[in-house]
Amino acid sequence: MTVIHPETGALTAALDCFFIRPGEDERARTAGRHVLGRITYGHGGRAPLLHDGAPLVRIAMAGAGAERVTEVWTTDRPVRCGRDGDLVYAEDGEHLLCAVRIEERGVYRDTVRAVYEAAFALMARLGYPDLLRMWNLVGSITGPNEEGTENYRDFCVGRAQAFEAWAGRMAGMPAATGIGSLRPGIDLYFLACRTGRARHLENPRQTPAHRYPVQYGPKPPSFARATLLEAAGCSGPVLYVSGTASIIGDDSVYPGDIDAQCAVTLANIEALIAPENLGRHGMAGGFRLRDLDCVKVYVRDAGHLPTVRAHCAKALGADRGIAFFNVDVCRPELLVEIEGICR
Ligand SMILES: C=C(O[C@@H]1C=C(C(=O)O)C=C[C@H]1O)C(=O)O
Numbered sequence: 256m257t258v259i260h261p262e263t264g265a266l267t268a269a270l271d272c273f274f275i276r277p278g279e280d281e282r283a284r285t286a287g288r289h290v291l292g293r294i295t296y297g298h299g300g301r302a303p304l305l306h307d308g309a310p311l312v313r314i315a316m317a318g319a320g321a322e323r324v325t326e327v328w329t330t331d332r333p334v335r336c337g338r339d340g341d342l343v344y345a346e347d348g349e350h351l352l353c354a355v356r357i358e359e360r361g362v363y364r365d366t367v368r369a370v371y372e373a374a375f376a377l378m379a380r381l382g383y384p385d386l387l388r389m390w391n392l393v394g395s396i397t398g399p400n401e402e403g404t405e406n407y408r409d410f411c412v413g414r415a416q417a418f419e420a421w422a423g424r425m426a427g428m429p430a431a432t433g434i435g436s437l438r439p440g441i442d443l444y445f446l447a448c449r450t451g452r453a454r455h456l457e458n459p460r461q462t463p464a465h466r467y468p469v470q471y472g473p474k475p476p477s478f479a480r481a482t483l484l485e486a487a488g489c490s491g492p493v494l495y496v497s498g499t500a501s502i503i504g505d506d507s508v509y510p511g512d513i514d515a516q517c518a519v520t521l522a523n524i525e526a527l528i529a530p531e532n533l534g535r536h537g538m539a540g541g542f543r544l545r546d547l548d549c550v551k552v553y554v555r556d557a558g559h560l561p562t563v564r565a566h567c568a569k570a571l572g573a574d575r576g577i578a579f580f581n582v583d584v585c586r587p588e589l590l591v592e593i594e595g596i597c598r
Pocket residue numbers: 391431432433434464476477478497498499500502585592
């Protein structure tokens with residue numbers, strides 16, 4: 256159930272997310288609520304810091320001439336923020352948002368592992384052991400590191416090692432995004448919650464990413480296709496949908512064909528969020544494409560943007576305030592990727 260705020264008329268939920276663009280004022284949406292974090296997908300990237308009582312993450316995702324978008328996370332509970340080494344975080348008693356940046360380096364895996372383990376340790380120490388969503392914005396994602404290994408594969412090794420080291424202490428791998436950014440280095444931010452509310456889902460059309468064969472890299476990507484956050488307080492269940500692309504089984508399909516890749520990506524999401532798939536995982540409920548909100552769409556070639564916009568408007572609704580970014584996807588042949596939140 257979603258509740259209307261008595262004064263502002265805004266929809267309120269225990270944890271909420273919305274986008275603001277240049278010239279828009281966040282105050283109409285934050286009245287009576289507390290900000291858990293702001294993530295600016297803009298022109299410059301910087302290490303995250305604490306600003307106005309919450310983490311401020313700035314990631315280079317908008318090219319020259321492209322519009323900046325800020326993702327604002329709010330909660331109905333008071334927030335406490337802090338810093339732990341390079342990590343900045345905010346917590347509301349139910350949820351934790353934390354962020355960190357890894358500066359450019361020749362090889363990423365050991366640092367990725369250390370940073371992930373530091374985030375896991377913070378989550379455990381503050382009492383939010385269940386990771387529910389991770390975003391990994393990787394500069395030159397399909398480019399080589401100084402050993403000649405692709406940066407994404409290098410990143411996946413460190414992340415997998417962190418999950419292996421914490422196996423038994425973590426309730427599985429959550430929904431994620433692993434996407435290109437426009438600046439060297441890796442920006443990461445995570446959402447975690449108190450124990451027992453997060454359930455992870457796979458997609459009947461896709462091989463679980465953590466079981467991809469070795470041809471895609473020495474360690475498979477550690478993530479689930481979606482994470483369902485059970486209701487808390489006045490909100491209904493929320494489904495966090497991972498970055499989804501034109502992959503069937505473990506194969507990238509329709510290389511070079513943007514229309515077909517859009518269709519497959521949207522069909523993958525439709526199958527993932529459908530009542531049948533939640534039922535398969537022993538969960539009630541389900542969603543349709545038009546329930547997707549806070550949608551971010553990543554498009555590799557700027558020339559494909561109009562086509563992708565048209566596909567998304569048709570399938571998701573023209574009025575959804577979708578954010579589009581012209582960045583690389585984690586496999587060179589993937590032209591488009593879509594993520595969002597169903598509620
Ligand atoms: C597109 C895929 O993976 C991408 C990479 C992810 C990661 O490594 O965290 C998560 C979702 C996608 O952004 C896929 O494998 O289907």
